[in-house]
Amino acid sequence: MKGPDRQTPLITLFASGSTGGIVRTSLRLANGFYAMGLNVDFIPNKPEFPYSGELDPGVGVRHLPTFHRVTGVPALARYIRDRAPTVILTGVYQHAVLALKARAVARSEARVFAAVRNPYSLEWAPVSRGKYSSRIRRLKKYYPRLNGIIANSGGVAEDFSRITGIDRSRITVIHNPAYDPAIEGMMEEPPDHPWFENGEPPVILNVGRLEPQKNLTMLMDAFEQVRDRLPCRLVLIGEGSLEKELRARAGASRHAGDIELLGHRANPFPCMHRSGAFVLSSLWEGFGNVLVEALAAGTPVVATDCPGGPGEILKGGRYGRLVPVGDAKKMADAIIRTLDDPPPEGELRSAAQRFRVDVIARRYLDFFGLSEPTGAG
Secondary structure: OOOOOOOOOEEEEEOOOOOOHHHHHHHHHHHHHHHOOOEEEEEOOOOOOOOHHHOOOOOEEOOOOOOOOOOOHHHHHHHHHHHOOOEEEEOOHHHHHHHHHHHHHHOOOOEEEEEEOOOHHHHOOOOOHHHHHHHHHHHHHHHHHOOEEEEOOHHHHHHHHHHHOOOHHHEEEOOOOOEOOHHHHHOOOOOOOHHHOOOOOOEEEEEOOOOHHHOHHHHHHHHHHHHHHOOOEEEEEOOOOOHHHHHHHHHOOOOHHHEEEEEOOOOOHHHHHOOOEEEEOOOOOOOOHHHHHHHHOOOOEEEEOOOOOHHHHOHHHOOOEEEOOOOHHHHHHHHHHHHHOOOOHHHHHHHHHHHEHHHHHHHHHHHHOOOOOOOOO
């Protein structure tokens, strides 16, 4: 594919984090914008970043020596003067503050947008009161100066409006580009665990970080109630700070022989595609990319109706059963009903199409006020 020329608008995306959805969301958007004919620069917060092999070679990778909101300003200002981006899109508040300051120093007309991808009132709940208050003050000070604020779910938008006092009408909801067509090929690879072979009892699967937010102890409680009533197994794929605790909980279970923690899997989709149900037990989510990925794999879904995106992804229960947060009994009942009467696989896959990269990238470009260039093709 021929790339865009120098006259084409340049979009600069900041990515952050070492793993997880924020990096992958930024990366997919970068690829989507480039496929539509834009020049794109991708700025990770570390020289080595996850999923780097998935970035289109036509996307420029740029590095800054520091992202500090004060000492990082001169370097970013130089980048802005040299590259003259049309749009700067950030995914975390520290980078939004940095970009606004650097834009002022560079005397640039670049438009700066910030994507809010988690309900900050919940994500920041564990920090000290002083640190929480300081972050909220910065949001109130700097975010009104942005050219636009984007939330990845209605729940995130409502939370952000409430904690900052910024009117809800100033926050635009654009969901994450969570559907990757590559899933369809990846899920056909052979599974690397015997529980996913034909003829085995159904597997209840969770893929995600092993962190308190995911409420996986409750999922184990629900699984035990399901297992008391029918043959099945529970598999957790992922890593995190609670791994040791969860392994101990699994080992103490009355159904310990039917629970496995498999750790990280670069390709979880063969397991996902062959599971009887994918279950999300979270206390909250920003969006819930993994739910879209499960739908794309044709896997029946059960999820907590937690703050954030799950209810929006599942259309209030149309594409998967929703249960109250923290209610192991209702989750167990929903899992059993799902295993007994799964929805049609084709219906689930169709539901994931709303979150295709090209669909979401087009919504971003419309919001940025950029018409689709014709330089690529």
